[in-house]
Every structure is written in structure tokens, then in C-alpha cells.
Amino acid sequence: MSPRDTPEYDPAAVESKWQARWAERHTNEPDLDKPARPNFNLMMFPYPSAEGLHVGNMFAFTGADIYGRFKRLQGYTVFEPIGYDAFGIHSENYAITIGTHPAKLIPKNIAAFRNQLHRLGGMFDWRHELATTDPKYYKWTQWLFLQLYKAGLAYKKRAAVNWCPKDKTVLANEQVINGHCERCNTLVEQRFLEQWFFAITKHAQRLLDNLDRLDWSDSTRTLQRNWIGRSEGAELTFETPAGQKITVFTTRPDTVFGATYLVLAPEHPLVDTLTAREQQAAVRGYQREAQSKDVVTRRVGDTTKTGVFLGSYVRNPATGESIPIWIADYVLMEYGTGAIMAVPAHDERDHEFATKFKLPIKPVVKGDGPLPFVGDDGVLFNSGDFDGLTCAVARKKIVAWLAGRGAASARVQYRLHDWCISRQRYWGPPIPIIYCDACGVVPVPEKDLPVVLPPIEDFRPDDSGVSPLARHQEWYFVKCPQCGAQARRETDVSDTFLDSAWYFLRYPSTEFDDRPFDPARTKTWLPVTTYIGGNEHAVLHLLYSRFTTMVLKDLGHVSFEEPFPKLRAHGIIVKDGSKMSKSRGNVVVPDIYINQWGADTFRMYLMFLGPFQEGGDFRDEGITGIRRFLEKVWHLTHEVSLTPGASPGMPGSPGLPESVVQKLHQTIKKVGSDVDGLQYNTAIAAMMEYVNEVRSAGCTDRRAVEPLVVMLAPFAPHVAEDLWEVLGHSGTVFDAGWPKHDDALAAAGDVEIVVQVNGKVRGRVTVPRGLSQEAVEKLAFADDSVKKFMEGKAPKKVVYVQDRLVNVVV
RNA sequence: GCGACCGUGGCGGAACUGGCAGACGCGCAGGACUUAGGAUCCUGUGGGACCUCCCGUGAGGGUUCGACUCCCUCCGGUCGCACCA
Numbered sequence: 078m079s080p081r082d083t084p085e086y087d088p089a090a091v092e093s094k095w096q097a098r099w100a101e102r103h104t105n106e107p108d109l110d111k112p113a114r115p116n117f118n119l120m121m122f123p124y125p126s127a128e129g130l131h132v133g134n135m136f137a138f139t140g141a142d143i144y145g146r147f148k149r150l151q152g153y154t155v156f157e158p159i160g161y162d163a164f165g166i167h168s169e170n171y172a173i174t175i176g177t178h179p180a181k182l183i184p185k186n187i188a189a190f191r192n193q194l195h196r197l198g199g200m201f202d203w204r205h206e207l208a209t210t211d212p213k214y215y216k217w218t219q220w221l222f223l224q225l226y227k228a229g230l231a232y233k234k235r236a237a238v239n240w241c242p243k244d245k246t247v248l249a250n251e252q253v254i255n256g257h258c259e260r261c262n263t264l265v266e267q268r269f270l271e272q273w274f275f276a277i278t279k280h281a282q283r284l285l286d287n288l289d290r291l292d293w294s295d296s297t298r299t300l301q302r303n304w305i306g307r308s309e310g311a312e313l314t315f316e317t318p319a320g321q322k323i324t325v326f327t328t329r330p331d332t333v334f335g336a337t338y339l340v341l342a343p344e345h346p347l348v349d350t351l352t353a354r355e356q357q358a359a360v361r362g363y364q365r366e367a368q369s370k371d372v373v374t375r376r377v378g379d380t381t382k383t384g385v386f387l388g389s390y391v392r393n394p395a396t397g398e399s400i401p402i403w404i405a406d407y408v409l410m411e412y413g414t415g416a417i418m419a420v421p422a423h424d425e426r427d428h429e430f431a432t433k434f435k436l437p438i439k440p441v442v443k444g445d446g447p448l449p450f451v452g453d454d455g456v457l458f459n460s461g462d463f464d465g466l467t468c469a470v471a472r473k474k475i476v477a478w479l480a481g482r483g484a485a486s487a488r489v490q491y492r493l494h495d496w497c498i499s500r501q502r503y504w505g506p507p508i509p510i511i512y513c514d515a516c517g518v519v520p521v522p523e524k525d526l527p528v529v530l531p532p533i534e535d536f537r538p539d540d541s542g543v544s545p546l547a548r549h550q551e552w553y554f555v556k557c558p559q560c561g562a563q564a565r566r567e568t569d570v571s572d573t574f575l576d577s578a579w580y581f582l583r584y585p586s587t588e589f590d591d592r593p594f595d596p597a598r599t600k601t602w603l604p605v606t607t608y609i610g611g612n613e614h615a616v617l618h619l620l621y622s623r624f625t626t627m628v629l630k631d632l633g634h635v636s637f638e639e640p641f642p643k644l645r646a647h648g649i650i651v652k653d654g655s656k657m658s659k660s661r662g663n664v665v666v667p668d669i670y671i672n673q674w675g676a677d678t679f680r681m682y683l684m685f686l687g688p689f690q691e692g693g694d695f696r697d698e699g700i701t702g703i704r705r706f707l708e709k710v711w712h713l714t715h716e717v718s719l720t721p722g723a724s725p726g727m728p729g730s731p732g733l734p735e736s737v738v739q740k741l742h743q744t745i746k747k748v749g750s751d752v753d754g755l756q757y758n759t760a761i762a763a764m765m766e767y768v769n770e771v772r773s774a775g776c777t778d779r780r781a782v783e784p785l786v787v788m789l790a791p792f793a794p795h796v797a798e799d800l801w802e803v804l805g806h807s808g809t810v811f812d813a814g815w816p817k818h819d820d821a822l823a824a825a826g827d828v829e830i831v832v833q834v835n836g837k838v839r840g841r842v843t844v845p846r847g848l849s850q851e852a853v854e855k856l857a858f859a860d861d862s863v864k865k866f867m868e869g870k871a872p873k874k875v876v877y878v879q880d881r882l883v884n885v886v887v
Numbered sequence: 888g889c890g891a892c893c894g895u896g897g898c899g900g901a902a903c904u905g906g907c908a909g910a911c912g913c914g915c916a917g918g919a920c921u922u923a924g925g926a927u928c929c930u931g932u933g934g935g936a937c938c939u940c941c942c943g944u945g946a947g948g949g950u951u952c953g954a955c956u957c958c959c960u961c962c963g964g965u966c967g968c969a970c971c972a
Binding site for chain 1: 888890891892893898899900901906907910911912913914927939951952953966967968970971972
């Protein structure tokens with residue numbers, strides 16, 4: 078067929094027409110109060126960078142949007158909001174770099190993002206757009222802090238923290254990558270500062286247990302499990318001749334008879350009192366050295382062991398032997414008790430240390446390998462009454478035995494640390510706390526929220542470890558809400574991850590200024606039906622959101638404790654094999670492609686690039702294939718609209734070519750299940766195959782084309798809407814309903830059965846589907862080629878797979 | 888070092904619970920239409936040969952009537968964690 082009588086496909090015109098219509102007709106604004114079948118389709122909101130939405134964002138949002146649109150076609154009332162994660166160091170640093178103020182920069186960036194998101198054609202409900210930098214939003218971020226504070230889950234302590242000398246702020250452990258700042262890659266230092274923490278470790282076990290019930294990928298759950306890092310073991314107490322007690326944590330109490338020395342972290346509080354006079358100089362020197370390189374060298378995997386003998390001894394509670402005490406930086410103060418019993422025969426690190434410093438190595442477990450034998454299935458020896466027991470059995474008995482003497486207790490230890498939410502920076506929500514000389518720490522009363530971030534010009538951080546807000550006295554000094562005396566505000570702002578730890582709760586309730594989330598709306602829309610986002614947030618954002626929700630549940634604010642029962646992670650779009658970044662110069666600017674090809678083509682192309690959940694390498698060579706496909710559908714549909722005959726409606730088969738009917742039903746089935754599983758690349762391929770079939774059959778029957786337009790709609794919403802209109806419909810195609818397939822029709826017709834001899838394909842026979850084995854075999858044996866390869870031998874065995882193959886073994 | 892995932896044409900990628908390897912698309916080649924074609928349409932396209940056949944999913948081995956798929960060893964890559972006691 079030729080496109081002679083049909084209009085040209087002009088994506089720009091089609092797209093602006095439908096974007097305007099969607100707004101006019103409120104197409105994407107579901108009734109939040111009385112939805113028939115609510116479906117909260119959430120995607121991770123973007124950080125509005127100055128560079129604009131990049132290809133990775135578009136990839137993620139398109140994939141999530143297709144899913145939401147598909148659910149809508151299936152009859153769900155889909156709420157698909159969007160917002161901006163606009164606070165944070167990132168924005169602030171960028172503002173500093175280009176010499177502007179974040180409060181000027183961010184609204185501009187948001188406006189640009191909004192424009193791009195509109196052009197992409199997402200099914201966003203713009204009534205519920207939010208930005209974390211809006212006082213109407215962060216009022217409730219501060220409220221959230223207060224709820225945790227009142228519940229005893231927010232506390233302040235002086236702590237060794239990761240300090241980034243370039244960003245001049247504290248980083249959470251999660252934000253330190255190999256001793257470097259995750260943002261600017263600067264070497265991180267250790268500092269001691271007063272910081273606000275959230276007691277996330279109190280919920281470690283629950284956060285771990287709940288993972289089993291979540292519909293998340295195994296890999297994401299494993300990441301969280303490892304991050305929480307549960308290990309079971311025991312605390313053992315070692316006593317000095319002077320009666321001082323040192324507690325160690327170990328997962329291998331069964332090896333206590335092999336503990337030949339003790340090691341403390343250099344910062345351990347008992348180091349001073351345990352150091353013999355003649356060792357003081359050496360110990361102090363080592364402590365200074367350790368502190369200077371602390372978070373840096375100690376964690377970079379340089380395993381050369383260093384340490385210093387304290388000059389004193391403790392008694393091994395199992396053997397009664399006197400063993401030396403050392404300090405070494407391979408023992409970390411933040412984990413366990415900051416002290417270990419060293420069992421050099423059965424621990425690699427201890428073995429290396431003992432070898433270097435010529436400390437005694439005493440094996441107590443028989444095993445296969447050379448020392449250090451670290452296996453868990455050995456049998457004890459050199460262990461007094463416990464000789465001959467397996468490690469697993471001995472472990473319990475030894476703990477019980479030592480516990481009887483007050484020297485042991487079973488203990489579960491987590492790798493997870495409490496969440497440090499303090500940031501000594503400007504661009505974040507001020508932590509709503511006031512310090513009063515008389516009353517102490519006073520939370521800002523909820524009626525006084527928000528504590529507005531003052532619009533100061535001098536917002537740059539300095540090296541003092543104190544937020545820039547402290548320099549602004551008119552803001553800093555405030556009346557104590559309790560006694561009215563002059564008091565001082567907390568000057569730290571909170572971590573950006575707190576902003577994003579509850580935004581999903583805010584979306585349905587953005588119009589309410591007097592509550593963070595409306596109870597009725599929340600009951601209707603939460604938890605989130607499907608959450609789609611990048612795996613780079615597998616630990617931080619997702620763990621913090623889970624924790625926050627859990628706390629809100631305990632406090633009675635919500636009725637569920639897991640915010641994201643169903644999570645799907647998309648892959649990453651790379652360019653030339655590496656992540657896109659400005660410094661590499663391989664950033665793909667999506668706007669150029671949208672200008673040249675249109676949003677529909679670009680959306681579909683991104684999805685056709687590779688499996689959505691794996692991502693892929695961006696190269697634009699293939700985009701023309703998608704455009705050709707849309708052109709074909711465009712012309713086909715216009716041709717159909719000009720063809721008199723069959724009336725609108727879902728297909729029945731009369732008058733349609735059988736091959737088209739069969740392919741249609743197969744396609745509906747495949748596209749539906751593929752989209753449901755986020756396998757967009759194969760769904761697109763299936764639609765292409767279908768179009769090829771319809772065209773080669775010369776079919777211009779609308780019953781063959783209408784379902785195609787509907788299936789296309791989630792991927793290319795603008796052009797699908799236009800074609801739906803061309804087909805004579807007045808409403809939105811998204812009210813059309815997902816087409817239904819008929820398994821019988823999909824399976825109708827003949828099948829080709831492969832005939833193998835000894836596992837090699839030697840022939841094929843075409844038979845009606847469901848033909849009996851006997852009949853198929855008869856046909857198979859009649860095949861010339863099959864006869865030839867059987868060489869007249871009798872079959873030893875025949876393997877038969879219904880409608881698929883016959884394998885003759887001779 | 889530990890853990891997870893992955894290696895398929897010139898390229899991106901398909902392949903259900905083991906059952907025709909290379910769907911779909913790009914690119915390429917030839918042809919049609921055309922003043923023209925970087926538009927459109929048609930045909931072909933893993934490699935090889937003595938073109939009724941053989942070889943082919945990183946390498947080697949195994950299980951099976953049959954292996955891209957399952958098992959073992961190795962090589963290469965990506966990501967996460969990284970002295971966590």
C-alpha cells in the first residue's frame with residue numbers, strides 16, 4: 078500500500094496538540110478521593126541539576142510511565158506524580174561554582190525540568206508536583222524530625238564523623254566510597270563533632286526481616302541485607318590482673334582457647350589506662366598516626382598490618398593464660414566493642430598480624446587447609462573439656478560455660494550504623510531545635526513550623542565545622558519557646574536523604590497545608606503500588622524510606638510499615654561503555670533527539686535499546702528504525718480510516734485473514750505480559766512483527782489496527798491518541814481498555830514440527846495444532862531426509878514434544 | 888579478597904519450565920520506483936564448503952535423545968561490599 082492519500086506524520090505538531098489536550102481535558106488527573114481501582118505508580122524523583130534531564134532520567138521515567146499508562150489501560154485509576162529532590166550539597170556546590178545563590182538557581186532548574194518532562198509526555202498529575210525546597214514541603218520534613226525526636230529516635234552525640242574537606246561537611250558512612258567523598262572524590266578525614274543521629278539500628282532486625290516479604294529483586298534485597306550486616310556471636314570479657322574488664326565481640330567463641338593476644342582499636346577508651354609507662358610514647362605516636370589516616374587508609378584495603386604493644390596483659394577467660402594487649406588500626410572502634418580477641422591460627426587478619434609481630438599462634442580447630450584454617454566445620458582440640466566437639470556445638474557450650482562465670486553473653490551485631498542526619502551546610506531544611514541555657518534542648522513547637530531557611534547571601538561553608546547559618550545572628554538568636562529567654566537555634570540542616578525518605582507520602586496530599594499527609598488519601602493510595610527507580614538507591618534512599626515509614630507506623634501515623642511492597646529497578650544507560658558524565662564528555666543531551674525525532678520516537682527508542690531492567694549503551698544508529706515503525710503505523714491507520722467497511726469495535730474474525738487474526742491474538746498476549754514484566758524491548762519487537770504481518774497481508778481492516786493503536790499508546794502516547802482520533806473516537810485512547818486476546822485464536826492454525834534424528838534437525842512437518850503423536854510420527858517417518866538419516870535402522874527411542882518436535886534415536 | 892550478575896552475527900539485542908540459535912531493529916548488498924535518493928517498497932544477509940552438507944552462543948570438560956539454557960574448571964567483563972572480628 079502506498080501512503081499517497083494520507084497526511085505526513087509530523088511529530089512536533091501531534092505532540093504539542095495532545096499535550097495541550099491532556100491539560101485542557103484533565104486527562105491525567107485522577108479522582109484522588111474516590112478512585113475505582115487506585116494504583117500509585119511512583120518513580121524516583123529527580124535532582125534538578127543545571128544540566129537538565131539527562132538520557133538516564135528520560136529512560137527511567139519513560140519506562141515507569143509506560144507501566145503506569147499500561148495499568149491505566151487495564152482499568153486502574155493511576156496516580157503518577159512527579160517532583161524534585163532539590164535540596165542538597167550538589168545544588169549548593171554548583172551554585173557556588175557558577176557564582177549564584179541556590180535559591181535563584183534551583184527554581185530555574187526546576188522550570189527547565191518541568192518543561193522537559195512535559196515534552197517527554199509523561200502521564201504526570203501536575204496538580205501534585207512538589208519540590209523538597211518548598212517551605213510547604215520542608216515544614217513537614219521538620220515535623221518528621223520532631224516526631225522522631227519525641228519518640229527518642231533522634232539524638233545528638235559527639236562522634237567521630239567523616240568530614241569532607243572540600244565540601245566542608247559531614248558525610249554519612251554510606252556516602253564515603255573507599256575513603257573518598259562520593260560527590261567530589263576528595264579524601265575524607267575524621268573529625269569529632271556534635272551530630273544529630275537517627276537510631277536506625279534499633280530497627281535493624283525488622284528492616285532485615287521484612288525484606289523476605291517484599292516483592293523486590295533478590296539482588297536489591299541482598300544489597301540491603303549485606304548493608305544491615307547481621308552477625309551472630311558473643312561478647313567475651315577478658316580481665317586484667319588489676320581487675321579491669323575488656324569486652325570483645327567475636328563470631329567464633331569456639332576458638333577462644335586459641336586467643337593468644339588481644340587487640341584494641343587505637344581510639345579505644347581503655348587504651349590510656351592499659352598502657353605501661355615504658356610504652357606510652359610509642360602508643361601515643363601510634364594513636365596520632367592512626368587518627369590522621371583514619372577513615373582514609375584504614376578502609377582502602379591496604380592490609381599491611383601495623384600495631385603497638387601496650388605493655389600489659391589480660392587473662393584468657395578460657396585458658397587462664399596471660400596474653401598481651403595490643404592496639405592496631407585494623408580493629409575499628411565503630412564495630413562491635415572496638416576490641417577483639419586475636420586467634421591467629423584461625424583468622425587471616427590475626428594470622429598476618431601475629432606473623433609480622435612474632436606472636437604465638439595456637440591452633441585449636443582441626444581442619445584440612447593450611448593455617449590460618451578458617452573453616453566452620455572442624456573439630457576442636459587444645460580446648461580443654463571441649464576437645465572433640467564440632468565448632469557449631471562447641472560455640473554454644475563455650476558461651477554457656479563462660480556465661481556461667483560472668484565472662485560471656487550471646488550477642489547479635491549489625492554492620493549498620495545510626496544515620497547521621499546533620500549537615501553543616503546551608504541548602505537544606507534547618508533542624509527544628511532550639512538550645513536554651515535554662516531549658517536545655519527544646520524542640521521547635523509544631524505550630525512554629527516551618528523554621529524557614531533564611532535567604533542569606535553569605536551561605537558558603539567554612540572550615541569551622543559549624544553551619545553558615547550560625548553566622549547570621551538575627552536568625553541564630555531566638556526566644557526559648559518554653560521560658561522566653563534568649564536562646565539559640567540549631568544551625569545544622571538535615572541530610573537530603575531525609576527529604577526523600579517521605580516524599581511518596583506527600584504526593585497525594587500536596588494541597589493540604591495543615592497536615593503532612595491526609596489520613597483518608599493515605600489510606601486510599603499507600604503504600605505505593607509500584608516503585609520504579611535506579612539500583613544506585615538500593616541501600617541509602619530505600620533503607621531510609623523504609624525506616625521512616627516504620628517509625629511513622631509505630632507512632633500511629635500510617636497503617637503500614639513497608640512503603641514499597643513492589644520495587645523494580647531499571648538499568649543504567651551508558652555511553653561508549655561508561656557512565657555519562659560531564660568530565661568524560663560523553664553526555665547525551667536528550668532534547669536534541671526530541672527535537673529531531675519527536676518524543677514518541679525517542680521514548681520508544683530508549684525502550685528498544687535493551688532490556689529496561691538492564692539498561693544499555695546509548696547509540697543513536699537504530700533510532701531511525703523506530704521512526705519508520707511509527708510512520709508505518711501512522712500510514713496504515715490513516716489508510717484504514719479511509720477504507721469503508723467494518724465498523725468500530727473489537728475484532729471478531731469474520732473477514733479478517735486468518736494469519737492476521739492469529740498474529741493479533743498472539744501479539745496482544747505477548748505485549749501484555751511483556752509490559753507487565755517491564756520487558757519493553759521485546760514488546761516493541763512483537764508489535765513490529767504484527768505490523769509486518771498486517772502489511773504483508775494487505776489488511777486494511779480497522780479491527781486489525783485498533784488494538785494495535787491501543788497497545789502502542791503506553792509507548793508512544795501522543796501519536797496513539799492522534800490515531801485513535803483518526804479512527805473516529807472522541808475520548809482519550811487511555812480509556813479504551815487493554816485489548817483482550819483469545820488463547821484459542823492465538824493458537825489456531827498449523828504448527829511446524831521439527832523432526833530430529835539423533836538430536837539433529839533433519840526435516841519439518843506442518844500439521845494442525847494438537848495433532849496426535851501417532852499421526853505426527855507417521856508423517857515424520859515419511860520425510861525423505863529423515864528416512865535417509867535413519868539409514869533404514871529401527872528407532873531405539875522416540876522423543877515427542879507436543880506441537881514442537883519429534884526426535885528419533887537410532 | 889568476598890558477593891552478585893554477565894560473555895550470542897558487523898552492531899543493539901531475541902530464544903517459554905533444556906526442544907528449529909540469531910526474533911525485532913540497525914547496518915550492509917542487490918533490485919524496483921525516480922531527474923535525483925540520504926525518501927519509500929521488494930529481496931538477501933552467522934561462518935564455511937564438493938551448497939541434498941558441515942561448523943557455530945568466551946575456552947575446555949560433563950549430564951542428556953537433545954544444552955545459549957543445567958553441573959565442574961578456566962579466561963574476560965560489569966557492579967556492589969571491602970581489615971565488620
